[in-house]
Amino acid sequence: MIDTVVVGAGAAGLAAALELRGRGLAVRVFDAGDRPGGVARTERIEGFLVERGPNSLQVKAPALELLRAHGLEAALVPASPASRLRFVWHDGRLEPVPMGPGAFVRTPLLSSRGKLRLLAEPFVRRGDGSAESVAQFMGRRLGSEAVERLVGPFLTGVYAGDERQLGAAAVFGPLVALERDHGSIVRGFAREALRRRGGRARGLSGIWSGPSGVGGFTAQIAAKLGDAVTTNARVVALAREGDGWRVEIDRNGPGPQRAGRVVVALPAAEAASLLRPVDADVAAALRAIAYAPVASVSVAVARDDVARAIEGFGFLIPRSAGLDVLGCLFMSQLFPGRAPAGFELLTCFLGGMRAPAAVDLPDDVLLGRVQADLARTLGLRGPARLLVATRWPRAIAQPARDHVARIARLRERVATHPGLALAGSYLDGVSLADSLACGARAAR
Ligand SMILES: Cc1cc2nc3c(=O)[nH]c(=O)nc-3n(C[C@H](O)[C@H](O)[C@H](O)COP(=O)(O)OP(=O)(O)OC[C@H]3O[C@@H](n4cnc5c(N)ncnc54)[C@H](O)[C@@H]3O)c2cc1C
Numbered sequence: 231m232i233d234t235v236v237v238g239a240g241a242a243g244l245a246a247a248l249e250l251r252g253r254g255l256a257v258r259v260f261d262a263g264d265r266p267g268g269v270a271r272t273e274r275i276e277g278f279l280v281e282r283g284p285n286s287l288q289v290k291a292p293a294l295e296l297l298r299a300h301g302l303e304a305a306l307v308p309a310s311p312a313s314r315l316r317f318v319w320h321d322g323r324l325e326p327v328p329m330g331p332g333a334f335v336r337t338p339l340l341s342s343r344g345k346l347r348l349l350a351e352p353f354v355r356r357g358d359g360s361a362e363s364v365a366q367f368m369g370r371r372l373g374s375e376a377v378e379r380l381v382g383p384f385l386t387g388v389y390a391g392d393e394r395q396l397g398a399a400a401v402f403g404p405l406v407a408l409e410r411d412h413g414s415i416v417r418g419f420a421r422e423a424l425r426r427r428g429g430r431a432r433g434l435s436g437i438w439s440g441p442s443g444v445g446g447f448t449a450q451i452a453a454k455l456g457d458a459v460t461t462n463a464r465v466v467a468l469a470r471e472g473d474g475w476r477v478e479i480d481r482n483g484p485g486p487q488r489a490g491r492v493v494v495a496l497p498a499a500e501a502a503s504l505l506r507p508v509d510a511d512v513a514a515a516l517r518a519i520a521y522a523p524v525a526s527v528s529v530a531v532a533r534d535d536v537a538r539a540i541e542g543f544g545f546l547i548p549r550s551a552g553l554d555v556l557g558c559l560f561m562s563q564l565f566p567g568r569a570p571a572g573f574e575l576l577t578c579f580l581g582g583m584r585a586p587a588a589v590d591l592p593d594d595v596l597l598g599r600v601q602a603d604l605a606r607t608l609g610l611r612g613p614a615r616l617l618v619a620t621r622w623p624r625a626i627a628q629p630a631r632d633h634v635a636r637i638a639r640l641r642e643r644v645a646t647h648p649g650l651a652l653a654g655s656y657l658d659g660v661s662l663a664d665s666l667a668c669g670a671r672a673a674r
Contacts, residue, residue, distance in 0.1 A: 240268020
């Protein structure tokens, strides 16, 4: 009998397996796909190094600890320092997101009234953000203009989500806690910073990728696990057997496995299907977690065809602007070796909760929309050449207003099944680093 079977070799499953391995346990990982990494997919297409899923990652403290413990820090490369520069479409122009007090005073992204409202945050009466949407919480603390012009685009960038639906406690948990504990986000920040001064474990600052993309990074994690990872092996059934678990794998994979413990590191809907015979309530709770659909469209443009200088991380489009593209990343500006000389590699996102039907559009329609929006935003005069359009019908989990309570109940229920744990981006945070940390936590 194996100590632990991990179902799914995305970031969460790989992290769970690493953590278990680090504790000297025999672990096997089974994944339905033809390579480990889950949604992390990097491909070389026509001389461009294209990300079809996640484009980069932030390296937060818990994920960094795991990577360090397994000698994987060297599998990361930082983005160019210019990646700090980010833009939001406003009033027919791309405006830099202000990164300091001087820039804040000068930025046209907020009106004078909007800026004053934002500065009044320490004097706003304490509320209770625990069951509010992000729009309610942030609107109350910072004003509706900041929500529309800054918070909304930020949430589009991370969640492809809708600030009116996303839950404040799940998305901005630390900020909700600052209001609860200090009466204000700004006051709370200042007090906590003074209290901690250098004492807290920190991640790596900025954003990162692998030398050959995010897919290369997850491949390096998988390589640490060697032949413990089996791909093309879909787990089709899971059942309690004696004091362990029986794991059935489809006919491409090895035969049934017996394991003392199982970590189910799948997207919520897939986890629900697998766990329905084990616990219908767990399955129902998993099925209720919504995901935003996203179309990721990577295009090549000739640098000479772009009127505006392409620099920095990329840009985001507020809902009210009425463009099709949600945001665009300047991939060839972020990391070296992404595009041949004279070309830029841009990755544009369409769909999300704003326009979910966009993921069903054919390539030529997606490209037409990207072309039109790049002409408006970047002054693209020539053609955008489609490298690849990747459709993700369930790309990013959307934590709802009651997400934190729901996940706590889900975990309690799962804990009634000895040796069963869940991991994945729908639990504690949607980013790749969150998924790594979640996998390690599940393993522990
Ligand atoms: C388009 C897109 C862009 C993103 N951009 C970023 C970004 O820039 N930065 C960032 O930090 N995050 C980003 N994210 C989010 C982040 O990539 C994910 O949240 C994270 O990688 C999810 O990891 P996971 O292990 O939870 O799930 P997944 O990566 O979905 O892995 C689940 C695995 O389970 C396998 N599987 C499914 N069913 C079975 C079964 N029955 N048996 C066995 N295996 C099965 C699948 O093949 C898959 O490998 C993005 C996500 C998407 C989709």
